[in-house]
Amino acid sequence: MLYDNLSERERICLEDLWQMESLNIVKCDAYAEKCGDPKIKSTLVDVARAKRHHASRIRELLG
Amino acid sequence: MNDRNRNRTVPSRNNLSDREMLYDLFVGEKYLSLLYDQAIMTSTNDRVRDTIEALQQSGHQLSEKITAVLQQHSWHPNQISRQQFSQQAKNPESLSTSRETVGSRCLASSRVKHSSDNTTNRRSSSQFRRNQVKSELSNLNLE
Numbered sequence: 001m002l003y004d005n006l007s008e009r010e011r012i013c014l015e016d017l018w019q020m021e022s023l024n025i026v027k028c029d030a031y032a033e034k035c036g037d038p039k040i041k042s043t044l045v046d047v048a049r050a051k052r053h054h055a056s057r058i059r060e061l062l063g
Numbered sequence: 064m065n066d067r068n069r070n071r072t073v074p075s076r077n078n079l080s081d082r083e084m085l086y087d088l089f090v091g092e093k094y095l096s097l098l099y100d101q102a103i104m105t106s107t108n109d110r111v112r113d114t115i116e117a118l119q120q121s122g123h124q125l126s127e128k129i130t131a132v133l134q135q136h137s138w139h140p141n142q143i144s145r146q147q148f149s150q151q152a153k154n155p156e157s158l159s160t161s162r163e164t165v166g167s168r169c170l171a172s173s174r175v176k177h178s179s180d181n182t183t184n185r186r187s188s189s190q191f192r193r194n195q196v197k198s199e200l201s202n203l204n205l206e
Contacts, residue, residue: 013102031084
């Protein structure tokens, strides 16, 4: 799904969102690996999975 | 990445406790929500706006999950007792290192972003935020 008619402002906002979601994915993965509590670890893995989906949707919007 | 770099193992500098890691993600989610708000208000395309709104909703659900875990362990900031709060106010150095993480720093940069109104300034604050992201990644030794 490509949106060629995105304005510069929209594009900047989406790029910022993508950057932050990507950072959070890296953090979730790193924290899940480091985490001692299995319940927290499982939550972090779930969050990372959802965030990967978010990041890929935003990437699609950016084209 | 060449073979020499690929084989090099860098020791992790991540010494955060479970509480600090969760709190860091919690603050990051709050900041992300602000970014989603900004993107929704900026968008002129209905389909893009709908997608962003759906992602923001999903982000709120993730935030609820993290909040639930924080509350289970009595780690949520709202659960800090009045006594602990006054101790922290008297001794700011005792504040957890997580308060110095990406969320709070990014919120500061967000204020910079809101104060600027032209495209050049938006570009530079965006670049500033990207540099912060890079710095966070290098702190985690994952870049």
